Amino acid sequence: MKVNATFVLSAARAADLPRDGFPEVALIGRSNVGKSSLINALVRRTIARTSSTPGKTRLANVYRVEPAAGSPLYLMDLPGYGFAKGRTSEEEFAAVTSEYFGRGQAVNALLLVDARHPGLANDLEAWTWLKTAAVDCGLVVTKIDKLARGERIRAVKAIESVHEHSVLPVSAVTGEGLDELWTQINRWANSSRTPKATAETRATPTRATEPKPRPTARIAPEKKAPKRDPFVAADDFHRGILQIGAAKRTRTSTGLPATTSR
Numbered sequence: 001m002k003v004n005a006t007f008v009l010s011a012a013r014a015a016d017l018p019r020d021g022f023p024e025v026a027l028i029g030r031s032n033v034g035k036s037s038l039i040n041a042l043v044r045r046t047i048a049r050t051s052s053t054p055g056k057t058r059l060a061n062v063y064r065v066e067p068a069a070g071s072p073l074y075l076m077d078l079p080g081y082g083f084a085k086g087r088t089s090e091e092e093f094a095a096v097t098s099e100y101f102g103r104g105q106a107v108n109a110l111l112l113v114d115a116r117h118p119g120l121a122n123d124l125e126a127w128t129w130l131k132t133a134a135v136d137c138g139l140v141v142t143k144i145d146k147l148a149r150g151e152r153i154r155a156v157k158a159i160e161s162v163h164e165h166s167v168l169p170v171s172a173v174t175g176e177g178l179d180e181l182w183t184q185i186n187r188w189a190n191s192s193r194t195p196k197a198t199a200e201t202r203a204t205p206t207r208a209t210e211p212k213p214r215p216t217a218r219i220a221p222e223k224k225a226p227k228r229d230p231f232v233a234a235d236d237f238h239r240g241i242l243q244i245g246a247a248k249r250t251r252t253s254t255g256l257p258a259t260t261s262r
């Protein structure tokens with residue numbers, strides 16, 4: 001899909017964020033889960049910096065994207081949580097997310113979960129929290145290319161089970177899942193109110209909906225969730241990712257798109 005994309009700014013505080021009211025999709029997830037790589041893969045250009053070490057805290061890196069067939073929108077690369085070393089990233093994450101989500105701007109969000117680490121406590125907490133803070137949210141499983149076929153079916157099923165939600169497996173390396181992700185992003189963007197570029201809207205943050213209360217994200221330090229068996233019956237287990245996704249998606253209004261073709 002053709003898309004124009006530009007890096008807008010690295011916001012240090014809420015006042016730096018765009019106020020023109022264009023739709024925002026926030027990418028949330030642990031450090032190194034692949035947020036920046038996913039943005040680059042979505043826009044097919046290297047606009048987001050990727051690094052294996054945590055950077056200094058900022059509120060969000062803001063990217064403006066204009067899909068050829070869809071409304072312009074902002075992709076927001078939020079700081080990651082759960083990095084074991086360095087400063088207390090849980091506290092920083094809580095501060096950043098309350099500031100970001102507390103502006104009264106309607107935001108849709110994607111939680112990114114690493115395919116190789118299903119059921120981490122901090123991902124589960126982030127998901128629970130995000131469901132209260134975002135207008136709608138989707139669950140994306142990153143780095144799916146790192147798993148062999150059998151492993152990925154297990155991983156996808158495990159993540160769907162512990163998060164109780166359908167997932168979209170993607171790879172920034174092979175491009176798998178990106179068309180489906182664009183479908184969801186465009187659906188969100190097209191359903192948001194199109195802002196008028198007046199002096200008033202530029203000066204005042206747009207409220208597409210009444211703001212939600214300002215919950216504070218509390219993400220636990222890195223640890224495994226209590227052990228539970230995410231797998232159900234063995235025959236169920238072998239149905240395959242697409243069938244699993246399709247079956248789940250019919251049961252949820254907030255699931256990622258049912259499109260399975262690329």
Ligand SMILES: Nc1nc2c(ncn2[C@@H]2O[C@H](COP(=O)(O)OP(=O)(O)O)[C@@H](O)[C@H]2O)c(=O)[nH]1
Pocket residue numbers: 029030031032033034035036037038049050051052080142143144145146170171172173174
């Ligand atoms: N194999 C593979 N590696 C990935 C993928 N996405 C990200 N990575 C790697 O994972 C590391 C962290 O990615 P990055 O985008 O910086 O994560 P962020 O901290 O969430 O922004 C980098 O070394 C990336 O090259 C993917 O889909 N497949």
Ligand SMILES: [Mg+2]
Pocket residue numbers: 035036037049050051077
């Ligand atoms: Mg990054």
